[in-house]
Amino acid sequence: MNDHRVETETEVLRSRELLDAVLEYAPGFIMAIDEHGKLLFINRVLPQHDRTKVIGSHWLQYLPPDQHESLQVSFRAIFETGASNTYETSVAGPDGERVWLTTHMGPMRIGGRIAGVVLVAQEITELRRTQLEFAAAQKMAAVGTLAAGIAHEINTPVQFVGDSLQFLREGMCDILTVVDELERVCRLVKQESPSTTIRAALASVVQAEAAADLPYLRENVPQALDRCVDGLRRVSSIVSSIREFAHPARKEMVPVDLNRAITNTLTIARNEYVHLAELVTDLRELPLVTCHVDQISQVVLNLVVNAAHAIGDVVQSSGVKGRLTVGTRMDGEDVVISIGDTGTGIREAIREHIFEPFFTTKDVGKGTGQGLALAWTLVTEKHGGTLSYETALGKGTTFFVRLPRAGKSQALSAAN
Amino acid sequence: MLPSTVRSPAKGATKNSRRPSGSGAAAKVSSSTGSADSSVRARPRILCVDDEPLVLKSLAASLRKHVEVVSANSAAEALELLERDPGFPVVISDYRMPGMDGGAFLAQVRKRFPSIVRLLLSGAGADSVVLDNPELVFRFLSKPCPRETLLRALDDALVRGAVGLA
Numbered sequence: 001m002n003d004h005r006v007e008t009e010t011e012v013l014r015s016r017e018l019l020d021a022v023l024e025y026a027p028g029f030i031m032a033i034d035e036h037g038k039l040l041f042i043n044r045v046l047p048q049h050d051r052t053k054v055i056g057s058h059w060l061q062y063l064p065p066d067q068h069e070s071l072q073v074s075f076r077a078i079f080e081t082g083a084s085n086t087y088e089t090s091v092a093g094p095d096g097e098r099v100w101l102t103t104h105m106g107p108m109r110i111g112g113r114i115a116g117v118v119l120v121a122q123e124i125t126e127l128r129r130t131q132l133e134f135a136a137a138q139k140m141a142a143v144g145t146l147a148a149g150i151a152h153e154i155n156t157p158v159q160f161v162g163d164s165l166q167f168l169r170e171g172m173c174d175i176l177t178v179v180d181e182l183e184r185v186c187r188l189v190k191q192e193s194p195s196t197t198i199r200a201a202l203a204s205v206v207q208a209e210a211a212a213d214l215p216y217l218r219e220n221v222p223q224a225l226d227r228c229v230d231g232l233r234r235v236s237s238i239v240s241s242i243r244e245f246a247h248p249a250r251k252e253m254v255p256v257d258l259n260r261a262i263t264n265t266l267t268i269a270r271n272e273y274v275h276l277a278e279l280v281t282d283l284r285e286l287p288l289v290t291c292h293v294d295q296i297s298q299v300v301l302n303l304v305v306n307a308a309h310a311i312g313d314v315v316q317s318s319g320v321k322g323r324l325t326v327g328t329r330m331d332g333e334d335v336v337i338s339i340g341d342t343g344t345g346i347r348e349a350i351r352e353h354i355f356e357p358f359f360t361t362k363d364v365g366k367g368t369g370q371g372l373a374l375a376w377t378l379v380t381e382k383h384g385g386t387l388s389y390e391t392a393l394g395k396g397t398t399f400f401v402r403l404p405r406a407g408k409s410q411a412l413s414a415a416n
Numbered sequence: 417m418l419p420s421t422v423r424s425p426a427k428g429a430t431k432n433s434r435r436p437s438g439s440g441a442a443a444k445v446s447s448s449t450g451s452a453d454s455s456v457r458a459r460p461r462i463l464c465v466d467d468e469p470l471v472l473k474s475l476a477a478s479l480r481k482h483v484e485v486v487s488a489n490s491a492a493e494a495l496e497l498l499e500r501d502p503g504f505p506v507v508i509s510d511y512r513m514p515g516m517d518g519g520a521f522l523a524q525v526r527k528r529f530p531s532i533v534r535l536l537l538s539g540a541g542a543d544s545v546v547l548d549n550p551e552l553v554f555r556f557l558s559k560p561c562p563r564e565t566l567l568r569a570l571d572d573a574l575v576r577g578a579v580g581l582a
Contacts, residue, residue: 152539153539155539155559155560156468156539157470158559158560159537159539159560159561160468160470160471160473160474162474162560162562163471163474163475163477163478164478166478166563167474167478167480171477236560239560
């Protein structure tokens with residue numbers, strides 16, 4: 001009897017060990033929580049926790065405080081309804097980065113009653129990042145198609161307004177030449193002691209000229225038309241920038257004029273920085289660079305928008321316009337794009353997180369935490385380049401995009 | 417610039433037996449304008465095709481000192497016009513038009529009126545057509561096209577027509 005008990009206990013221990021070993025390799029976290037919220041079981045813990053201390057502790061202490069209330073509600077609901085639920089949440093990882101989890105909670109039934117809750121959480125950070133990148137790419141593609149369509153629609157009226165303005169400008173010059181001649185004739189006629197009828201006609205000419213303020217028209221009408229021509233030229237350069245920016249993406253990398261792509265991007269982003277910063281460009285002569293130009297334009301756009309936001313934070317307090325510096329240069333076989341701001345600089349504490357997805361210091365609704373993360377992916381993964389920065393508190397930050405001139409595959413095969 | 421450089425196809429055309437109607441048509445139209453200016457009389461006559469009438473009217477006004485613009489609102493209308501009067505040294509066509517598009521239209525012109533030089537003036541969408549058929553158009557201009565660029569292209573097209581190359 002006693003022997004039998006020992007054997008049973010050994011079996012229980014062995015099966016417990018087996019269960020632990022199996023569950024340790026299960027993806028994600030599996031917890032059993034009793035009705036008081038104490039952890040009865042956990043298959044493994046994050047490196048910063050000690051498993052022996054975790055068992056018996058309150059489950060909520062491992063989850064963000066702002067989620068405690070809603071988690072408690074879900075927890076209690078399981079005891080009341082017996083139904084399970086699923087939600088997504090994020091917790092702080094070992095390095096303080098955000099780890100996204102999808103979490104299922106359900107009843108743990110022992111002896112016909114709900115004795116606790118089983119919680120299974122699986123990390124989905126990578127999946128979530130891919131989803132967001134995919135959604136962002138899809139949105140960009142849709143915006144691109146829309147923008148290209150609008151650009152096309154605008155081109156036709158720009159064409160005929162431009163042609164009509166040219167015509168008006170020339171026509172106005174011709175009319176003024178004729179008016180000059182007529183004025184000369186009027187002066188001659190006046191000297192020839194004209195008849196009463198002619199004198200009355202001359203007087204009405206003088207009156208009409210005064211009413212129209214002819215000298216003013218002579219000076220200002222051509223100027224106004226020049227302004228229209230100039231404005232229209234700007235409209236058409238913006239439209240052509242949009243069209244090139246939104247050009248449908250190609251699957252393979254092609255050699256492109258990177259300076260041109262950057263100039264287009266700056267035209268498009270102008271509204272982001274024009275009120276906050278003076279733009280200084282130093283685009284040196286570059287050979288054609290083999291890349292996905294839509295992606296690099298996107299990177300430059302993200303960095304420019306970021307720089308503008310950084311400058312905006314300073315301008316808000318100082319009231320003095322900042323400076324946005326955009327440059328390109330060759331460095332060996334690499335081309336380097338630099339985007340500098342006179343913002344606040346990046347605080348030491350957050351430096352290691354700035355390229356992480358979902359990391360943002362901006363107000364809710366302003367930043368998604370995707371801009372730099374996406375830039376990082378596009379530059380390093382898609383182009384085999386590097387994305388780095390130099391920062392000084394109170395002075396500003398400069399980001400450097402370094403790309404192999406010959407494209408990713410060539411750079412790799414050259415390295416092999 | 418156009419008339420002053422005397423690259424007028426009217427002169428070229430008289431020497432070119434392939435296009436006997438060129439000079440006659442140009443002379444007839446310029447006299448109907450009633451202008452005494454000799455440079456205006458020497459204006460070459462070109463055919464513009466666009467489904468947007470405002471583009472046609474504005475082109476005509478803007479180019480009036482250089483060329484006489486005859487307008488057609490569709491490819492079908494333009495072909496009908498050419499059938500009656502093929503005496504144009506140059507045609508300029510839009511690309512996206514309801515019915516026959518600019519690519520198909522210029523292919524027709526190339527087949528039926530091979531001595532006419534063809535230009536495409538397009539808002540968008542024509543890039544691939546031009547890339548795939550480089551011989552279809554002499555020059556591809558995108559809207560909005562600055563007048564200087566358009567005049568240069570016209571000038572070159574008229575020279576090309578005058579030496580008998582379309």
